[in-house]
Amino acid sequence: MAKGFFISKAVAVAFVVAAAGAVATIIALSVVYAQEKSRNEPTAPVTAAPNTSTTVSTTTSGPKEPWQRYRLPDSLAPVSYNVTLWPRLKPNADGLFIYTGNSTVVFRCVKETDLIIIHSNKLNLTTFEDKHAKLNGLNGATAPALKTTWLETPTQYLVIQLKSRLQAGSSYELFTEFVGELSDDLGGFYRSEYEEDGVEKVVATTQMQPTDARKAFPCFDEPAMKAVFHMTLIHPQGTVALSNAMNHDPVNITVDGQDLIQTRFQPTEIMSTYLLAFIVCDFSYIRSDPAAKTLIRIWARRKATEEGQGDYALQKTGPILTFFEGYYNSSYPLDKSDQIALPDFSAGAMENWGLITYRETSLLYDPAVSSNGDKEWVATVISHELAHMWFGNLVTMRWWNDLWLNEGFATYVSYLGVNYTEPTWNMRDLIVMNEILGVMAVDALASSHPLSSKEEDVLRPEHINELFDSITYSKGAAVLRMLSEFITETVFSKGLHTYLEEFKYKNTVYTDLWKHLQMAVNDNSIKLPQPVEVIMNRWILQMGFPVVTINTQTGKITQKHFLLDPDSTVDRPSEFNYEWYVPITWINTGRIEKQHWLLEKEEVNKDIILGAGEWLVANINMTGFYRVNYDSENWDRLLAKLSSKHEDIPVINRAQIIDDAFNLARAKMVNTTLALRTTKFLHKDVEYMPWQTASHNLNYFFLMFDRSEVYGPMQAYLKKQVTPLFDYFKGLTLNWTRIPEKHTDQYNQVNAISLACRTGVEACNSLTTGWFKEWMENPDNNTISPNLKSTVYCSAIAAGGKKEWDFAWSMYKNATIATEANKLMYALSCTKEPWLLNRYLKYCLDPNEIRKQDASSTMVSIAKNPIGQPLAWDFIRANWGRIFNDYGGGSLSFGRLIDGVTKRFSTEFEYKQLLQFKEDNAEQLGSAATSLEQALERTKANINWVALNKEQVFEWFNNEASSPV
Known part of the structure; x- marks a missing residue:
């Protein structure tokens, strides 16, 4: 995401021995925990703080006490942790899955203080003489x-609070x-359950990013508070323990008559708490060649491993x-790379240093069942997480505002990494489709946000969670791609190398990156109109992006x-x-590429003035993060060129012309x-x-008009346009019997x-329903191409009824491969039967039917159905x-739920419903707050757009549907 200090070996060994002896003591704490489970929040003070309030001040002057602030004081710095944990993989008498543990954190006092503040959330702490911790001095220091x-x-x-x-x-050490x-809340140290060979199994696993390490054990839970971690896990016989570092040989121990295993790990590198991971499971693994420099292991459920899904x-x-070692010119910092596929995981993956955690769909691939899209996803997510091993883990942002x-x-x-290992996929171009076009729609909202905020504006955990959005990921990728393009990729990677070298094992802010890229620019004599920092600050410190208007008659930009x-x-x-320094590229009729830096609101460049019959297209291959508008004459010439010889315009720019035009129309800058x-x-x-791109943009028309009279002629027009494409692929695949060779053709x-199928091409519907019927008649022999399964399943379920739905549900429940289950889970939302959709919605809140990790995405899929x-x-x-309480108001997918369910909203009634929802749930929005504001803004825009455009859109589709191709 996903996502030097040292303690002597002698001290570490001594602690482990002592911890083993303490295990019997901490068993009794489970009883205490069971008694206090009814409370939703941590225990009240054992000894109340004198003359203080335990609530956060809401006065304009801000919190008065250090413990009322959301940032740690700068008086203490952690050096190392010794943590021993014993997760129980079976419920206790009260039906609870618990873990017991202890932690010793060694810290250095930076500024004199009589206060220790350390993060701890949802833990029941043992008290020692009415105190929640013990404190010792080190190296001759006396502990107060x-x-x-x-x-x-x-x-x-x-x-x-200390007496002195x-x-x-x-230096001191604090013991808790x-x-x-x-719990099964997918955060901190949590459990994941699955069934294998009829046996229910439990995995104890972690997800710390961004602020959940404090739920696992008390720690200084901020990214700049880096330390070394010494982990010890106690676990049942027949299970294996994993963590960031390599383990020492496990030893058998007995505690209260139980035969257990104790696994101790080598100390980690200096790292942030959010990158910590530890897992207890009975998974198996496959590994790299023993002669390889780095040990690589792929862990998964035993059946998944046996079936080759990790290969x-x-x-x-x-x-x-x-x-990446070549790209960064820096060796991989660790001696092993474990990657593990988990049955329950909230994100796509998490870049824990040395132990990367994944959803099964993000790591496992079965060519007999998984599509080429599944394969690309696995490669891209792996590449994304491995890129973090240097950029994020070795060098880490100082605070979440620079996420x-x-x-x-x-x-x-990640696209460069996949391009290296899958060179025929054209990944350098696919980043435009997968990341850039989508995030431009978000960043064009008035409720968007800058890439980098002020530290003081990002304090609470829910505010941090809000930053895990498409702006952070996709716009961040887009502006860095633009930067790499105008300073050249070679210079970009050289700047990264010196940046990583200077700040390894440390923390940075964005200006540190600009500094090193500028050094590389200077060293390689790259000419820029302004320094890197001056150019790029305009792209990261203000939200949004520009639309560049080019007048080919006057030369004005x-x-x-x-x-x-x-x-x-x-x-x-x-x-x-809201002005930018914009790197503009274009080609004209002669296909000669030219460049211009737009540094003001308005400039003139005579090179863009065209002669009769000439055309111009700007932002070549969409390397710049901006939209382009033209004078009406150039628009007409571009459309004429597309009609006569569309291949003369680069394929990315054909997509760009469509996307720019539709978005400019929504912004009332061109006619719809x-x-x-x-x-x-x-x-x-x-x-x-x-x-x-056309399908994506026309989907907006479906959202706005599929409940109105516009839908008929729109469907007829699209049917006319897509029929030649359908016939083309029928021929290319020899009547659907072969898979196209080219990645993008697939x-x-x-x-x-x-x-x-959506527009009613008869041959299509008979094809998909026929394939699905064959499968229903022979459930053990699914001959549908993996690439086509989602589409075929959806089409057939939409055309069918209860029989088809129940069959798909049965196949979903019995699916042993996550990618297959995902396809069926999506397709089940395609039915046109309201009662089936209502039943499916109820399943979303039953973890026995739909896993918690999939609940929000399933509800969004149902909402994409006009009936649903x-x-x-x-x-x-x-x-x-x-939903808020049981499915995590702070979860990363929570905001996407509101976004997905409200995309169709386009009436005043729906807008008022949204306002009422906001008012009714003001205290229960969490990370969905920003998404709700964006939904309100988008709904208002949709209302205005439909009122302005419905009549002319209806007329245009009517005319075009009846005219010859």
């Missing part, structure tokens, strides 16, 4: 006596003992690691902040007044009929990118069948309290 301790619930702290002061420069719950990941991990430095960078270079709804109010100030005209050439084009075959959308919205409103 503890005056009082308490748990500060709002800020998630264990607070320790800690001395600056001295605790019980926690291995592709193992095959690609080594080459991708090699690529984009981690995630935007890893997103960008202008820029302005592009807003999808031009009537929206931008209330976020910008020191740059102009945007629709950009799709008329498609009956002759067989490339994936233009078709995918994608476009899916577009052809999906859109053909109002059902899903009613269901979510009726069950919001339960």
Whole structure:
């Protein structure tokens, strides 16, 4: 994400021996935990803090006490942790899964203080003489006596007041003992359950990013608080323990008559708490060649490993690691790379240093069942996480306000890593489709946000969680790609090398990166109109991006902040007044590429003035993060060129022309009929990118009009356009008996069948329902191509009824391969039977039917169905309290739930419902707060757009549907 200090070996060994002896003591704490489980929050103070309040101040002056602030004081710095944990993989008498443990953190006093503040959340701490911890001095230092301790619930702290002061420069160690719950909330130290060979099994695993390490054990849980971790896990016989570092040989121990295993791990590198991972499971693994420099292991459920589902990941991990070592000019910092596929995982993957955790769909691949899209996803996620091993793990952002430095960078270079290991996939171009076009729609909202915020604006855990969005990942990738392009990739990678060398095992802010890239620019005599920092700050410190308008008659080039709804109010100030330094590239009729830096709001460049019959297209291969508008004459010439010889315009720019036109139309900068005209050439084009972009943009028309009279003629027009594409792929695949060779052709075959079935091409519907019927008649022999399964399943279930739905549900419940289960889970939302959709919605809140990790995405899939959308919205409103509390108000997918369920909203009634929802749940929005604001803004824009465009859109589709191709 996903995501030098030292303690002597003698001290570590001594601690482990002592910890083993303490295990019997901490068993008794499980009883305490069971008694306190009824409480939803940590225990109240054992000894109340004198003259203090345990609530966070809401006065304008801000919190008065250090423990009321969400950032740790700068008085202490952790050096190392010794942590011993014993997870129970079976429930206790009260039905709870618990773990017991203790932790000793060695820290250095930086500034004299009589206060220790350390994060602790949802842990029941043992008390020693009414105190929550023990304190010792090291290296001759005397530890002050503890005056009082308490748990500060709002800020998630264990607070320790001392009777005298800690001395600056001295080192101390703090010991805590605790019980926690291995709940199924997918955060901190949690449990994942699955069934194998009829046996229910439990995995104890972790997800710490961004602020959940404190749920596992007390720690200084901020990214800049790096330390060395010495981990010890106690676990049942027949299981294996994993952590970031390599383990020492496990030893058998006996505690209260139980035969257990104790696994101790080598000390980690100096690292942040959010990168810590530890797992107890009975998985098996495959590994790299013993002669390889780095040990690579792919862990998964035993059946998945036996079936070879980890083979592709193992095959690609080594080459991708090699690529990044060359790209960064820096050796992989660790001696092993474990990657593990988990049945339950909230994110796609997490870059824990040395032990990367994945959803099964992000790591496992079965060529007999998984599609080429599944394969690309696995390769891309692996590449993304491996990129973090240097950029994020070795060098880490100082605070979460610069999360984009981690995630935007890893997103960008993940495409380079996959391109290296799968060179025929054209991944350098696919980043445009997968990341850039989608995030431009988000960043064009007035409720968007800059890539980098001020530290003081990102304090609470829910605020941090909000940053894990498409702006951080996809826009971050887009602007870094743009930067790499205009300074050249070679210079970009050289700057990264010196950046990593200077700051390894440390923390940075974005200006550190600009500094090193500028050094590389200077060393290689790259000429820029402004320094790197001056150019790039405009792209990361203000939200949004420009639309560049080029007038080919006068040579005038202008820029302005592009807003999808031009009537929206931008209330976020910008020191740059929403102006950018824009690297403009273009080609004209002669296909000669030219460049221009737009540094002002308006400039003139005579090179763009065209002669009669000439055309110009700007932003070649969409390397710049901006939209382009033209004078009407050039628009007409571009459309004429697309109609006569579309191949003269690069394929990415054909997609860009479509996407720009549709978005410019929504912003009222061009007529909507102009945007629709950009799709008329498609009956002759067989490339994936233009078709995918058109399909994506026309989907907005489906969302706005599939409940109105516009739908009929729109469907007729699209049927006319897609039929030649459907026939093309029928011929290319020899009547659907072969898989296209080209990666993007495989994608476009899916577009052809999906859109053909959606618009009523008779041969398509009979094809998909026939394939599905054959499978129903012989469930053990599914001959449907893996690439086409999602489309075929959806089409057949939409055309069928209860029989088809129940069959698909049965196949979903029995699926042993996660990618197959995902396809069926999506397709089940395609039914047109309201009662089946309502039943499916209820399943979403039953973890025995739909895993918690999949609940929000399933509800969004149901809402994409025009019949399911109002059902899903009613269901979510009726069950919001339960969804928020049981499914994690702070989870990373929570905001996407609101976003996905409200995309169709386009009436005043729906807008008022959203406002009412906001009012009713003001205290229960968590990480969905930003998404709700964006949904309100988008709904208002949709209302205005439909009112303005419905009549002319209806007329245009009517005319075009009846006219010859």
